[in-house]
């Protein structure tokens with residue numbers, strides 16, 4: 472997982488075969504120690520609300536990250552306590568596989584279960600139309616495969632994730648994608664001092680910097696990014712989420728295609 476989450480859109484491109492991915496736990500949130508507990512508590516609350524939708528016998532998509540961790544642990548607790556049974560999960564990363572196994576969730580894969588009943592995962596940014604930016608922990612490709620195969624995809628966030636996709640200026644130009652008004656970089660200026668971020672699938676994560684914010688139709692931008700030779704996938708999850716559970720200090724809200732409900 473990445474050590475820091477820049478406020479950018481990420482995409483994955485293949486890395487050279489000699490590089491291998493390090494599987495690490497999710498990064499700590501970039502907030503002060505005093506705030507850490509309350510933000511983590513919000514993540515836990517959102518995750519537990521989502522797990523209320525899990526039923527015995529379901530095939531689950533198991534998300535990646537510090538918010539999804541609470542969902543995995545909760546599902547494990549319910550399985551151990553007997554409140555849930557016959558649940559199997561498809562992990563969206565090596566990290567999720569390890570965490571789910573530790574929680575006692577039986578694992579499967581998309582070959583065995585090509586249709587997933589319910590996926591639960593965090594996000595880096597959520598817009599009012601339930602579009603997401605994901606992948607700042609590097610798991611966007613497997614996440615999109617599993618969550619795209621899901622009947623329901625419930626996103627769990629604290630309210631710091633409610634952003635429009637704003638993009639952030641960047642200065643470390645490696646690949647210019649002029650047609651989408653963005654610059655991309657896998658490295659800083661001092662390449663020797665930084666390890667490129669390599670995913671579970673041995674792809675590089677490249678940060679895309681939209682200098683003037685993301686302007687235009689997101690689906691067209693998505694198509695354009697995917698047409699760039701070498702791009703495997705990007706972190707915009709458009710039209711995949713069926714609902715978003717947002718934990719705020721003043722309560723929990725759910726966003727879905729009918730609007731926003733309070734007090735769920």
Ligand SMILES: O=C[C@H](O)[C@H](O)[C@H](O)COP(=O)(O)O
Nearest residue numbers: 536537538593606608609610
């Ligand atoms: O690659 C990482 C995943 O897309 C995560 O679900 C996303 O980064 C949100 O992670 P967290 O819940 O730790 O903020």
